[in-house]
Amino acid sequence: MGSLFRSEEMTLCQLFLQSEAAYACVSELGELGLVQFRDLNPDVNAFQRKFVNEVRRCDEMERKLRYLEKEIKKDGIPMLDTGESPEAPQPREMIDLEATFEKLENELREVNQNAEALKRNFLELTELKHILRKTQVFFDESVPTIYKSTSHSSKYRRYLQMADNQNEDEQAQLLGEEGVRASQPGQNLKLGFVAGVILREKLPAFERMLWRACRGNVFLRQAMIESPLEDPTNGDQVYKSVFIIFFQGDQLKSRVKKICEGFRATLYPCPEAPADRREMAMGVMTRIEDLNTVLGQTQDHRHRVLVAAAKNLKNWFVKVRKIKAIYHTLNLFNLDVTQKCLIAECWVPLLDIETIQLALRRGTERSGSSVPPILNRMQTFENPPTYNRTNKFTKAFQALIDAYGVANYREMNPAPYTIITFPFLFAIMFGDLGHGAIMALFGLWMIRKEKGLAAQKTDNEIWNIFFGGRYIIFLMGVFSMYTGMIYNDIFSKSLNIFGSHWHLSYNKSTVMDNKELQLNPGTSDYEGTPYPFGMDPIWQIAGANKIIFHNAYKMKISIIFGVIHMTFGVIMSWHNHTYFRNRLSLVYEFIPQLLFLLLLFSYMVLLMFIKWNRYAATNPMPYSESCAPSILITFIDMVLFNKPKDPPEGCKVYMFSGQGFFQSLFVLLAICCIPVMLLGKPIKIMQARKLANEEVQPITGATSDAEVGGVSNGSASHGGGGDQHDEEEISEIFIHQGIHTIEYVLGSVSHTASYLRLWALSLAHAQLADVLWTMVLSTGLKQEGWLGGIMLTIVFAFWAILTIGILVLMEGLSAFLHTLRLHWVEFQSKFYMGQGYAFQPFAFDAIIENGSASSGEAD
């Protein structure tokens, strides 16, 4: 009970809550997080529910809090996060909270408004300051001539000269010619100017526009403001330029002003006389200083307000979200006719009813209500939700299973077996002591630092995945170390702990004369007993035929483990059938399935063990090494009823006497299983229905259906109304069973082959590690002297990066995915339906964790 093997027993309960006590009770249940409420008014739209006003108020509060949070983040003030979760406040406290937030928001908005106005003012003044300073330069350059000259025209000419002298641009020259023509003697023109500030990037366009619109009759000078200015509306730093435009006549003036407006240039009054300008500059400076003090004070005030708010912000968020969640839940309830109490329906784990009742009592006491809430168990034909109680260790494994599909209610849960089989199958592919150790240490580090790492929540998705799977990673690493020891592989090298059981018996001259020599297992080269633990280290050195030997070994273990894994899956289906009292499936599905698997594939596994045991190089002829038959060929011949090829001279075709007979028998039996799987169940259902119809003819149809449903259970449980409907159902059952059978029969062949990926990936991993050693690290090891030391350091770094990056990370990922597939497809297809729906209790923890999700739901 209460374990991971099957999901929790659930029951539907009806809950009667006093209106006054409802809030407190739901709050207690939310803290508990063991109850899933059902929506009792699904037809009522979200705006017509009872507590919609409260939810809306909470939304408003949340908005204000978000505004505060944004402002706090803008100022970079650290927010105090104690991680504790305050209880949901009483409904009457909501008003206080609202008032607090209202006040804070208003204050902040006011401060911000003031600050913005001040900043705008400040910006204007600064711009004016710059204008005065820059235009001073323009005027200074030409002052001596301008102010000596008497007429405007000559003043204008001076300007032209000034421009000409500087040879600033052609534009000025063009303007010059025209200007000269325009200022013919007799025409006394007034030369005016405007000064302003414009964004630097707009300046070229502005200049061009001016030139075109005024036909070159204006003269523009500009200077950059070096320091960036702050834009008061959004706080950006912008670069601007000062410009001054000289022109003649009012018409041009209005045109220039319009263009300035169009380009959003700000114009400032600039006195013509230098004394006025100086005076104005002085005034501006003092005003800027004053403004600075005021601005500083405003900022200080804002900062104080925000710091005070930052202390409580997280706390407030939790409170508001809790209130909102409670009202949201209350909206799911039904109002009783008398309006005195609320009726709720909820799914509850059977084991926790006591705890829930306690929580309800606490809630009642807290609210001061005298009438206790009533929790009634209800009968229902609905499918209850699937609830697997997990802890931090089992959670990740359960998540792997749930990613495929949530188990049906009370179905066998593969997760507890996955805890070991998953890392183990992974390790068969990833077997390397060194790589496994790296992985295990990484997992161990995450487990040891669990609390600290969990506290610093990050949005880094990759890290979160690794951290969530820390126990899987650790176990995968540990099992990889074990399989690595069995493969005797550590960074593609072997350990010789027990001393190799192969020995050399060569003469020196023999060794010198031959490039390669093969040890003979039939002689004293081989001790007669194998290396006690794992692969003999000699195979790692046997460059020429290491892969041949390893392949034969690894292919066999892949199939052995695969067949056992699948058989295990089929046996799990037995647990399901017996639990759901599904006798039909037990007899007509489970037994033939198991027989099929055992007779064909387990027999093949048996042959492997026989071959390992029987054939040896030291044995006389029929069982010597040259006579050892290929198991794959034997198996193919067996299934296809082929006549085996004649064996070599002195050998036998079969491994044991009577093998031919047994093989034929097994295949025939296995073939017989197929029609049983295909037709057994549907025919039985059909017969049962017929029988029921005949027997119960006089009585009403409804009972007959119920009986049929009772007999057939499982797939045919929803028995329909009339005969016609039954007929359809039957044909559907036949089709369904047909698909199921074909899937199983073909599947067991393809799935067995699919387990060969264990061999393929393990081979690839070992080879990659080997390549990395010979191509990278050994080049560093071959150097001598101090240069070799430096070389080795560099090469080692390179090798280490490649080892971690490719062999541990990428190979690990690929092996992980293959293992996942082996579990989802090859293992779970044998028994797992995965068509349930998950239990989603009303829990504050979850709601606060993804606060945005719940708010989205409410909208």
Add this chain to the structure above:
Amino acid sequence: MGAAFFPIFFFTALWGGVGIGLPIMTPKGPHQNLIRCILMLTAACCWLFWLCCYMAQMNPLIGPRLKRDAIQMIAKSWDNPLKDG
């Protein structure tokens, strides 16, 4: 029959201990069955894996094919001197 008694006995006893002995000793509690299941599966997997490796080498059909320098290295470092002549 190329099996040696001691290794087989030792590793079978070791994994037998893990797969049978430890589950008997697991303390009572809500996770007792889960821990038992984990231990038994671990023992079964690890024992079978070791056994397969052992049996695959018990009666080798081929011998390792060694290169000359590998042979010389084995002779030197695995205390397996080559005969003179």
